[in-house]
Amino acid sequence: MPVSREAPDILSPEFAADPYAAYRVLRDDFPLLYHEATRSYVVSRYEDVQRAFKEPVFTTDNYDWQLEPVHGRTILQMSGREHAVRRALVAPAFRGNALEESFLPVIERNAAELIDAFRGAGTADLVADFATRFPVNVIADMLGLDRADHDRFHRWYTAIIGFLGNLSQDPEVAAAGLRTRDEFAAYLLPIIRERRAAPGDDLLSALCAAEVDGTRMSDEDIKAFCSLLLTAGGETSDKAISSLVHNLLRHPEQLAAVRADHSLIAPAFAETLRYTPPVHMIMRQTAQDVALGGGEVPKGATVTCLIGAAHRDERRYADPDTFDIHRADLSATTAFSAAADHLAFALGRHFCVGALLARAEVEVGVARLLEALPDLAPAPGPQPREEGVFTRGLDTLPVRFTPTG
Template sequence: MATAQQIPDILSAEFAADPYPAYRVMRESAPLIWHEATRSYIISRYDDVERVFKDRDSVFTTDNYDWQIEPVHGKTILQLSGREHAVRRALVAPAFRGADLREKFLPVIDRNARELIDAFRDTGSVDLVGGFATRFPVNVIADMLGLDRADHEKFHGWYTAVIAFLGNLSGDAAVTAAGERTRTEFAEYMIPIIRDRRENLGDDLLSTLCAAEVDGVRMSDEDIKAFCSLLLAAGGETTDKAIASIFANLLLHPEQLAAVRADRALLPRAFAETLRFTPPVHMIMRQTATEVELSGGTIPPGATVTCLIGAANRDGSHYRDPDTFDIFRDDLTATTAFSAAADHLAFALGRHFCVGALLAKAEIETGVDQLLDAMPDVRLDDGFDPVEQGVFTRGPASLPVRFTPVTARPE
């Protein structure tokens, strides 16, 4: 087994600036690393990360979420297993697929995209991160839940604090405290709304969660609050980063941008390749229930395992030219890219596959489609190089572009 000192440490400035060379070294010569600072075993090969995510024998558990997620969200569906997990997932999943997604929430997604784009449609320039990506998913989730969009800044502040807590690998006390405060603040905000909604059901997602029942089980106020907190943080941060990344990747590959512009049916391929090439979430943790062998050595029971999605998604044993962004690659299947049968690992796999994957797909495809219509010749601001930032989650912090305004908004 290797030690972290043999490669750039995951907490170092060098790693944060560009983790991909370190990922390559890990996969090739240090596939299992004991990392003292985070007290975890780091794995980086596709086959190993896939095995962890697809585990059906409860060897790799989500017990780590007791300390990693519960302090900021409360107890969530991610911490459950067996029948308890299956029932809770059955309570929430229908809202994110099929008729509910298509009939209730696609119009919400479409409207929010248009409203944000209208604010800069005639200007000829915008920072796609600040002007669209960071606001779009939060506004969509607020509208889906039937919350007051005037509270956007609260929502954004809460999810930013939560994501910082989850990515606080160095153990910064101020970040920890800010993240933990969100649990109390969000509960004080949400619980009265949930109780009122139970008495006054509507056609929003929060009402659906309040009324949902499976096998005689209904969600408590705390269950719903925790799920909404998780949805806001996970749905906001990942979609925010994905929108910025898909545009950054396409702008840096103008021939592929031209292909997507000419044929919008390529949007799912562009999104799937972005999830592989520059995933919004670069690492997910699990905890071992028993001793287990992975590439490079043995992990003891009760250990935290840090799965490097960003490294696994560029494993040359699984993908041709893995460090090349290519929406036409034949080793990534777009038709399954947003399901538990995905080729990439950005949404995890198995029973904890991201329940909001199809919502994210709808948001990305709708948002990017409308942005391309509004910006027919979009290009990066002169001299700007879109640089990713972050370690736990990662994406461009800014993406200033210029374009020639169109004379009328497409209907």
């Protein structure tokens, strides 16, 4: 006689401590679950999450209340020609020659500077000393902002991520997130006006000058995009770098393969995005009644897409609970494009515009760590643990190595 299992609660302490066991129960027994506390329909199978990202009936209208209060109106909320034009205004900076010529040197320099600060010590916390600082420093340099403001940037994006993941509606978390919009606007809008008057060779100046079909971005458009870039680019790359290194440290044979061949960093990153993705949940909103997960979701409902669960779906991936940079069912060739066979960057028209920037940051950062610290190993003591529900990553990653000058 089959055992009846209870539906996991995505707001429970048990879920926060280890969501992966709960993900299996959801996929097997509750592929479509209405979650009363978040007033959303939760989907956990790969096929259903993929559909929610690709099919037009699943809109991003939820970002009107989820993102706009902290960022302003962003490209993620737009559709049709408005979205196409805004994407055409910002996308060129994050691909091809612009990325190679303008930003790779920035990425290389920031990786080297951060590693040089601790390589002589013999120990480090790769979360605090590297991962949390690296992507924010890169973005600040790209935008031509003062890196002395790093702590402010980090506080802002942490508050915004807290607001986005505030599924339990904690009023203090909500208030902290809302304060960032005014603080960031007060900081950035005067700088935008300065760049319009006296452009430089930075990304912020390029955004001020960008024009497509007679359309240019307003100061508010640019501010909202930069807020989104700092949050999405900082939080996700931060967590991806530390998770990738941690996954390799836990699998010494794969670490040795990556040390010997740095071209394997790309598949190691792709597998990290699948196995321990930085973003575990993304929401969508239905434009009409839609069949999903063996049931029906009504028009106007919020759908919570569990990326972390979809990436462990045995219907899609062989042996999904095993970290394997050589797996045959995940292509590193397409992993950073709209043809990706994972869901970490979403899919469809809202595929992450910064995916190639994230790839460049992670590949350069990990390569420089492995070169500078050839005997990098876990430090003795408690094992690092993951934290978070909406986004998820390591709280700390203590390592040891032979000091180098």
